[in-house]
Amino acid sequence: GDSVTQMEGPVTLSEEAFLTINCTYTATGYPSLFWYVQYPGEGLQLLLKATKADDKGSNKGFEATYRKETTSFHLEKGSVQVSDSAVYFCALTRMDSSYKLIFGSGTRLLVRP
């Protein structure tokens, strides 16, 4: 079945460091790919998305590129801030069941001043 695998956390970085959170997926066809972020005490909110191969999603300095050849959608940011501390979830939906979000296990990011 379809699945999403994320790197284990927590990831601890100093402010202004470069961030990469790895995400790979298994799915038939051409899924849409998402990164959701969960700040402490809040629900999930969409950070960025990509709906076809080679698309790059970007928002708030974060970027991720849909790589079909490596089935990956890694999240990157050039310079993290303390306010980026949160849990990040990679997820996918399939075209034929776009209601069904399949989530990775989440990666906690802690940014120290």
Add this chain to the structure above:
Amino acid sequence: DADVTQTPRNRITKTGKRIMLECSQTKGHDRMYWYRQDPGLGLRLIYYSFDVKDINKGEISDGYSVSRQAQAKFSLSLESAIPNQTALYFCATSAPSGSGVEQFFGPGTRLTVL
């Protein structure tokens, strides 16, 4: 005001009790969802509803039931709570089907079953 609200935000109950979690939305979306979040497991879909008359089981529906009282309201019930239902529960909504459709999440209900 929040677009998706959940009540209660926190609840502690005892094994065997019936409990209802409520979700309301002002986004005008037809589609609504209930998920549970467990540490290290991400979110898993419990039930989803495409409109008031269309309710479907998700991947982990056993022990749960739902009611779609109106387009804007979707409730989750635990008929007889058990400790392994201790989790964080999220309601979400979305617009109709399409590529890359975003889901909008409520703030969550933390449920503890003793």
